[in-house]
Amino acid sequence: xxxxxxxxxxxxxxxxxxxxxxxxxxxxxxxxxxxxxxxxxxxxxxxxxxxxxxxxxxxxxxxxxxxxxxxxxxxxxxxxxxxxxxxxxxxxxxxxxxxxxxxxxxxxxxxxxxxxxxxxxxxxxxxxxxxxxxxxxxxxxxxxxxxxxxxxxxxxxxxxxxxxxxxxxxxxxxxxxxxxxxxxxxxxxxxxxxxxxxxxxxxxxxxxxxxxxxxxxxxxxxxxxxxxxxxxxxxxxxxxxx
Numbered sequence: 001x002x003x004x005x006x007x008x009x010x011x012x013x014x015x016x017x018x019x020x021x022x023x024x025x026x027x028x029x030x031x032x033x034x035x036x037x038x039x040x041x042x043x044x045x046x047x048x049x050x051x052x053x054x055x056x057x058x059x060x061x062x063x064x065x066x067x068x069x070x071x072x073x074x075x076x077x078x079x080x081x082x083x084x085x086x087x088x089x090x091x092x093x094x095x096x097x098x099x100x101x102x103x104x105x106x107x108x109x110x111x112x113x114x115x116x117x118x119x120x121x122x123x124x125x126x127x128x129x130x131x132x133x134x135x136x137x138x139x140x141x142x143x144x145x146x147x148x149x150x151x152x153x154x155x156x157x158x159x160x161x162x163x164x165x166x167x168x169x170x171x172x173x174x175x176x177x178x179x180x181x182x183x184x185x186x187x188x189x190x191x192x193x194x195x196x197x198x199x200x201x202x203x204x205x206x207x208x209x210x211x212x213x214x215x216x217x218x219x220x221x222x223x224x225x226x227x228x229x230x231x232x233x234x235x236x237x238x239x240x241x242x
Contacts, residue, residue: 005216009038009051009052009221009222012224013068014055014065016067017034018033045232049080053104054082054084056084081101086103088106092105094209095153103127106129110138116162116163124164129155131151133172151168166192177201180203182210182211195218198219203229205235208221
């Protein structure tokens, strides 16, 4: 899935605009303009993968920003992973057949784990199961509902079901530019043999290095890049040093 550790820019879309939420709370977002322009900018800066999220879809339970995602797909030629509002195997397969590299399943995978099996049967390695943790518990429906699931235990379960990787988001530090926490990431990494993509809290180049040391295969970065805390090239170079 990732041949080397990658720094992956986030392009989270709400109401047709790039938005970065704070702590996953709806209404806390700061807007950063047109999604296609953002995607093209990150690719020009060296991105090999883009992390796309339909935020409205995550909250509403169905894809809302499909036109923006399709426009990005047509504008750039890099791996694209998409989450938010993907609820069925049929919908996921359609996206994969149309050129997306990976689909990200959160709520759908928790409510119906067999959907991971169904997608993996026809598109092996294409499912990233999103485990978003708030106060040590996996949360779903746009980070609004607790599940009672432990992230590491859940990760191991989804690996058995055929997930190609785990996207682990530490919601408690998401979008706050206050730094990452290595321990929760390492716990998930140690529970599985598939790639773990870390997300949440990256504020400095040292945070990028820390997540690589924790065993993550990639890190998704949003606010820090949009706010100019460092450049994408600087972040990738920092990771390559570890």
